[in-house]
Amino acid sequence: MTDGDRTVADTTAWWATGVTRIAPGEIGYRGYAVQDLIAESDFVSTIWLLTRGELPDATTRRLLDAVLVASADHGPQAPSIASARMAITCGVGVNSAVANGVNVLGDTHGGAGQQCVALLQRLVAAEREGRDIDELAIDAVADHRARGAFVPGFGHRFHPRDPRRDPILALVERAVAGGELEGAALRAGLALERALAARGRPIPMNIDGISAIVYAELGVEPELARGLFVLSRSVGILAHAWEEAGTGRRIKGPLPPPLLADYTGPQARPL
Ligand SMILES: CC(C)(COP(=O)(O)OP(=O)(O)OC[C@H]1O[C@@H](n2cnc3c(N)ncnc32)[C@H](O)[C@@H]1OP(=O)(O)O)[C@@H](O)C(=O)NCCC(=O)NCCS
Numbered sequence: 001m002t003d004g005d006r007t008v009a010d011t012t013a014w015w016a017t018g019v020t021r022i023a024p025g026e027i028g029y030r031g032y033a034v035q036d037l038i039a040e041s042d043f044v045s046t047i048w049l050l051t052r053g054e055l056p057d058a059t060t061r062r063l064l065d066a067v068l069v070a071s072a073d074h075g076p077q078a079p080s081i082a083s084a085r086m087a088i089t090c091g092v093g094v095n096s097a098v099a100n101g102v103n104v105l106g107d108t109h110g111g112a113g114q115q116c117v118a119l120l121q122r123l124v125a126a127e128r129e130g131r132d133i134d135e136l137a138i139d140a141v142a143d144h145r146a147r148g149a150f151v152p153g154f155g156h157r158f159h160p161r162d163p164r165r166d167p168i169l170a171l172v173e174r175a176v177a178g179g180e181l182e183g184a185a186l187r188a189g190l191a192l193e194r195a196l197a198a199r200g201r202p203i204p205m206n207i208d209g210i211s212a213i214v215y216a217e218l219g220v221e222p223e224l225a226r227g228l229f230v231l232s233r234s235v236g237i238l239a240h241a242w243e244e245a246g247t248g249r250r251i252k253g254p255l256p257p258p259l260l261a262d263y264t265g266p267q268a269r270p271l
Pocket of ligand 1: 112144149150151152153154155156157196203206207208209
């Protein structure tokens with residue numbers, strides 16, 4: 001091997017990838033020709049293929065589709081949507097407006113799903129070591145309370161019962177009953193819900209909680225689960241930014257004029 005060969009090999013290895021193969025006239029996703037995927041597959045399956053390496057089976061595809069649909073939008077009062085709508089009125093392009101929305105999907109707004117997958121994984125691992133799942137859930141709730149923390153994936157500011165919970169839960173339960181999913185994350189999620197309700201008032205799982213059950217059952221890593229949520233919410237962010245762009249409004253701020261934010265600083269004073 002000459003030094004020149006070695007330099008080329010080092011350079012191509014620098015960007016080595018198992019995701020896509022690109023050559024003149026050739027595009028392959030994880031080994032499948034893009035022409036075949038176009039003809040035979042669909043977008044949800046392609047998301048799974050690219051991020052996880054294999055095409056999903058029918059149950060995985062159905063569940064992933066369900067959580068992606070359910071997370072796509074939650075209206076302009078969600079800060080991610082509001083910030084994208086404000087951004088597009090400032091003269092930036094649609095890419096920047098969408099990035100603006102995605103950028104505020106942080107630990108507090110949009111991060112509960114990732115945190116809940118991690119919590120479910122911990123409970124499932126401890127149950128496998130012989131612990132009782134209800135006792136584990138009671139301990140987890142107590143631990144969060146002691147830290148003054150909310151249990152991620154449960155409760156909702158607007159919805160006494162999140163309308164996205166029941167239909168996705170029904171899909172998971174059917175898949176568990178059919179032996180297509182193990183059911184350990186489902187058991188853990190329901191045990192947390194029981195433990196949270198023990199004080200008398202139900203605190204049902206929300207979209208992040210039920211999505212976390214799906215992702216944990218499917219073996220998706222917590223951080224990738226957040227990435228998939230971001231993909232889904234990007235659809236709503238784009239739709240809202242595009243609608244706002246269509247209004248022709250310029251420089252939309254957080255308050256409709258003539259409202260102004262309260263001033264709490266010192267009284268006017270001479271300089
Ligand atoms: C969304 C959230 C902020 C709503 O909280 P909230 O407005 O206080 O909800 P409620 O008024 O219905 O709460 C009623 C009671 O349940 C408690 N509670 C609500 N959600 C809880 C949770 N996830 N874990 C523990 N306790 C919770 C509240 O502390 C309150 O207790 P209190 O009566 O002793 O004060 C809260 O549920 C939360 O942070 N959940 C976890 C994060 C999450 O999943 N976010 C994604 C939402 S889609």
